[in-house]
C-alpha cells in the first residue's frame with residue numbers, strides 16, 4: 583500500500599517535527615490537536631525551522647513554501663479519517679493515547695495504518711485495544727526530528743509484514759534510517775539512553791560531580807554532542823521519569839529504579855527547557871546550572 587497522506591495527532595515538539603519532515607518529503611499532512619493555540623504555535627515553529635534549513639542551504643525557499651502548503655491543521659480528530667497513515671504523537675500517557683485511538687477509530691478507513699510515536703509504551707497492548715492490531719505499529723522519531731537520522735520501527739506481536747514494509751518505505755522516503763526493534767519496554771534507544779541519563783542524575787545526587795562537570799565530562803570524555811543532564815532537559819524530565827518507570831515496571835529489575843532527585847525535579851515542575859527550569863535555569867540569556 584502506498585502512503586500519500588499522513589495524519590499527525592499532537593502538535594507538541596514531536597508532532598510538529600513529524601509534520602515538518604513529512605511535508606518536506608511530499609506527503610499531505612493534517613495535524614491535529616485539541617488546543618488551537620498549540621496548532622498555531624506548531625505551524626509557526628515549523629516555518630521557523632524550515633527557514634533555518636533554507637538559510638543553511640539545505641533546502642530552497644520553494645521547498646519550504648511547498649512543504650507549508652501541504653500542511654493543514656484541525657481540532658477535529660475525525661478529519662484524520664481519510665489519511666493513509668496516522669502517527670499519534672500525544673503526551674506519553676497510556677490513558678491519553680487510548681482515548682485518542684477510541685475517538686479516532688470510528689472515522690478511519692479500513693486500510694489506514696495506525697502508529698504511535700510512543701518512546702516506551704507497549705505497542706502490542708496499544709494495538710490490542712484497536713480494531714486493527716495487524717495494521718498497528720510503533721513509529722518512533724528522535725528529537726529534534728528534522729535533524730536526527732534515526733526512526734525506530736517497532737512491531738507489535740500482531741503487526742503484519744505489509745504494514746511494516748509500508749512504514750519502512752515512508753522512513754526511506756524521508757531520507758532517514760530505520761532501526762527495527764521488537765516490542766519490549768523502551769525498545770532500543772531509550773532502553774540504553776535513559777539508564778545512562780538516570781545514572782548521570784545519581785552521579786549528581788550522590789555528589790560525585792556538579793551539573794557542569796558531569797556534562798563536560800561526557801561531552802569531552804565520550805564525544806556526546808550534549809551532556810546527559812543537558813540532554814535530559816532537552817527531552818523533558820517528566821518524559822525521562824516516565825520512561826524509567828516503564829523500564830522498572832516492565833523489566834522488574836532494580837537497576838532501572840528512577841533516581842529520587844529526578845522525581846524531585848519533576849515534582850517541582852522543573853521539567854527542563856519547556857518549563858525554563860530543570861538541571862539548568864533557562865530564564866536568562868545563557869543556561870545556568872541549578873546544582
Ligand code: CAA
Nearest residue numbers: 631634638701723724725726728729771772807808813817
Ligand atoms: N529543525 C531544523 N534544523 C535544526 C533543528 C530543528 N528543530 N534543530 C537544529 N537544527 C539544525 C541546525 O540548523 C544546524 O544545522 P547545520 O548542521 O546545517 O548547521 C544543526 O541542526 C545543528 O544545530 P545547532 O548548530 O543549532 O546546534 P548543535 O550543533 O549544538 O546541535 C543538536 C544541536 C542537533 C540538538 C545536537 O546537540 C544533538 O545532536 N544533541 C543530541 C540530541 C539527541 O540525542 N537526541 C535524541 C534524544 S532521545 C529521543 O529523542 C528519544 C526519546 O524518545 C526521548
